[in-house]
Amino acid sequence: MLWRGYPVVSVGEVGPVAPEPIGETTTYTLAIVQASRPRRRGHRYLVGRDEAGCQTGAMRTPPLRKAARAVVLDPDQRVLLLHYDENDGFWASPGGGLEPGEDYPTAVLRELREELGAEKVDLSAQIAERSTHHPVGGLTVRQVEKYFLSRIAPGDIDPDRATQTDNIRSHRWWTLENLRTTRETVYPHGLSELVTWVLAEGPPEKPMILR
Numbered sequence: 001m002l003w004r005g006y007p008v009v010s011v012g013e014v015g016p017v018a019p020e021p022i023g024e025t026t027t028y029t030l031a032i033v034q035a036s037r038p039r040r041r042g043h044r045y046l047v048g049r050d051e052a053g054c055q056t057g058a059m060r061t062p063p064l065r066k067a068a069r070a071v072v073l074d075p076d077q078r079v080l081l082l083h084y085d086e087n088d089g090f091w092a093s094p095g096g097g098l099e100p101g102e103d104y105p106t107a108v109l110r111e112l113r114e115e116l117g118a119e120k121v122d123l124s125a126q127i128a129e130r131s132t133h134h135p136v137g138g139l140t141v142r143q144v145e146k147y148f149l150s151r152i153a154p155g156d157i158d159p160d161r162a163t164q165t166d167n168i169r170s171h172r173w174w175t176l177e178n179l180r181t182t183r184e185t186v187y188p189h190g191l192s193e194l195v196t197w198v199l200a201e202g203p204p205e206k207p208m209i210l211r
Contacts (some may be wrong), residue, residue: 023145036177062133065141068107069095069158070150071127071195073189078173079195080152081186085169090185093147097136108148116152116170117161147188147210170178204205 071093072080081091094115098107105123112118128147133140154173159165174182179192188194188210199202 044125060138064144065134065136065143066098066104067095067143067145068098068104068111069093069145069147070108070112070121070123071147071191071198072112072150072152073195074152074154074173077195077199078175079179079191080116080157080171080173081156082168083170083172084167086167088185090187091172091174091189092187095145095147097143104146105148112150112152113161114164115162115166116171117158118152118156119161120152120156122151124151126207127198127203128188128194128208128210145188145193146207 013089074080080094082094083089083091095108095111096115098104099110102110104126108123109121112121125148127149130145130147132143132145134143135141136143151201157171159171176192179186179195190210194208194210197208
């Protein structure tokens with residue numbers, strides 16, 4: 001199967017297969033084949049009238065929000081996820097938006113301190129990137145998330161030291177088998193395939209794209 005002239009792996013396989021520019025960085029598509037999303041979800045339209053009095057529509061691009069997230073592993077290669085109650089409940093990797101003047105690695109370390117009270121973090125390379133439309137404060141934004149491989153011992157997590165838990169209800173360490181077989185909602189999609197690939201091959205030379 002070809003995609004833009006490049007070979008595409010089948011569902012359940014994973015690998016960097018197709019370069020695609022995002023911002024100033026050339027990244028690689030993580031080819032986990034799933035149903036495609038509508039491209040214009042979250043876009044807003046400005047309606048006006050032309051000189052003849054007919055309505056016209058102009059698409060307005062949602063504002064950009066940069067976010068940094070951590071794919072956290074412990075020494076047993078379990079993955080740490082946080083649980084939220086919104087939207088019928090879901091699990092997600094730690095992280096959040098960048099503060100003014102902050103770079104992505106600094107933001108990851110800050111978020112891990114604020115959400116988990118984690119001070120001892122072995123932060124590694126960026127391994128993935130994801131772009132999605134996301135509501136923030138009642139406004140739909142185009143959120144670009146960069147994911148960094150991070151290693152933390154379970155004993156170094158202390159929720160009592162956390163200062164910005166937001167709507168976090170709990171945290172859990174997941175085995176890869178748990179992630180592959182769960183019926184619960186987990187973000188980002190393709191997380192188990194990403195971690196499996198990274199553990200087998202090491203961090204990719206170019207960040208993989210999650211859909």
